Amino acid sequence: MGKTRKKIDIYIDKELCKGCDICIELCGENVFMKSEHINSRGYYIPIPVALDKCTGCMICELICPELAVIIEKSELVKETV
Amino acid sequence: MKNNLLKYLRTEILPTEFCAGCGCGTVLNIFCHVVDEMKINPDDIIMVTGIGCSSWIPSPYFSADTLHTTHGRAIAFATGVKVMKPEKHVIVIAGDGDLAGIGGNHLIHAARRNIDLTVFLVNNYIYGMTGGQVSPTTPSSVPTTTTPYGNTESPFKIAELVAAAGANYAARWTTYHIFHLKKAMKDAIQKKGFSFVEICSQCPTSYGKRIGMREGIDQLKDFRDNSIDIRKVSEYDENVLENKFIVGKIAERTRPEFTESLRKINMKFDEERA
Numbered sequence: 001m002g003k004t005r006k007k008i009d010i011y012i013d014k015e016l017c018k019g020c021d022i023c024i025e026l027c028g029e030n031v032f033m034k035s036e037h038i039n040s041r042g043y044y045i046p047i048p049v050a051l052d053k054c055t056g057c058m059i060c061e062l063i064c065p066e067l068a069v070i071i072e073k074s075e076l077v078k079e080t081v
Numbered sequence: 082m083k084n085n086l087l088k089y090l091r092t093e094i095l096p097t098e099f100c101a102g103c104g105c106g107t108v109l110n111i112f113c114h115v116v117d118e119m120k121i122n123p124d125d126i127i128m129v130t131g132i133g134c135s136s137w138i139p140s141p142y143f144s145a146d147t148l149h150t151t152h153g154r155a156i157a158f159a160t161g162v163k164v165m166k167p168e169k170h171v172i173v174i175a176g177d178g179d180l181a182g183i184g185g186n187h188l189i190h191a192a193r194r195n196i197d198l199t200v201f202l203v204n205n206y207i208y209g210m211t212g213g214q215v216s217p218t219t220p221s222s223v224p225t226t227t228t229p230y231g232n233t234e235s236p237f238k239i240a241e242l243v244a245a246a247g248a249n250y251a252a253r254w255t256t257y258h259i260f261h262l263k264k265a266m267k268d269a270i271q272k273k274g275f276s277f278v279e280i281c282s283q284c285p286t287s288y289g290k291r292i293g294m295r296e297g298i299d300q301l302k303d304f305r306d307n308s309i310d311i312r313k314v315s316e317y318d319e320n321v322l323e324n325k326f327i328v329g330k331i332a333e334r335t336r337p338e339f340t341e342s343l344r345k346i347n348m349k350f351d352e353e354r355a
């Protein structure tokens with residue numbers, strides 16, 4: 001039996017993001033990484049690469065200057081560890 | 082998936098015109114969270130603002146009734162709005178050049194009068210939009226466009242000034258302290274009387290490059306490493322505190338509010354006439 005925790009999804013609005021890297025730098029669990037994807041305005045956007053490490057602390061969603069990060073917490077799921 | 086908070090914004094002009102990493106966007110983001118969590122109907126909000134980068138937060142981005150006024154006169158206009166429409170939330174978001182510099186007198190007299198306004202001063206320490214001229218909050222010895230050999234003046238401690246002028250609520254937070262800032266913004270909106278939150282914000286384009294912090298994140302880390310809680314200020318020396326960000330609630334009191342006192346007088350005369 002594993003721990004139960006909330007399932008967390010992170011969405012990044014690719015067209016709002018300006019690639020300022022604040023979410024990458026301030027995330028305590030290093031969830032984000034700069035991607036190779038360039039949006040229509042020429043910014044390299046971040047992607048969540050370690051979703052399982054995300055604690056849902058909301059720092060990235062609150063501090064994003066472009067309202068581009070959305071954290072969605074859904075129902076409790078059991079970890080299969 | 083779309084952000085639920087975008088319903089509070091005029092989405093047709095997004096993404097914002099702010100520079101990448103600018104703190105004004107963070108203030109806009111947190112303000113949307115505050116309005117959403119407090120369940121305030123945007124129709125009950127009247128935003129008033131002046132000129133400057135941070136004045137773009139209410140106008141054009143936040144979708145409420147907005148007054149975009151002349152430079153420095155945001156509080157003067159807001160006073161008029163509040164007296165005529167006391168049931169509305171009148172919220173001023175503007176910068177340090179606007180509220181502390183050009184409109185400094187309006188700010189302290191509104192605090193003295195204790196009119197029920199909520200003022201969020203986004204302090205980026207410089208006149209950012211016009212090219213980086215010295216502002217009344219620029220720290221000493223920082224080179225700017227108008228002080229190329231370093232600022233020879235001392236900055237205003239603007240939150241303390243407003244608290245001393247008699248505001249019912251005064252606090253200072255930075256764009257790094259997002260959760261505290263959100264709480265302070267909620268408190269300021271709920272508080273009757275003049276409530277003021279100074280938000281120290283990063284300006285990578287006009288201010289950051291002059292102090293060797295070219296990215297927004299560099300200044301955020303500076304806020305993180307050099308902030309001191311106001312309750313621990315007595316443990317430090319005066320000259321140590323000079324270059325620190327003293328954050329926290331500076332004043333909270335319950336002085337009588339201006340529009341209420343005004344209405345009481347009006348009612349008294351109405352009764353006498355009847």
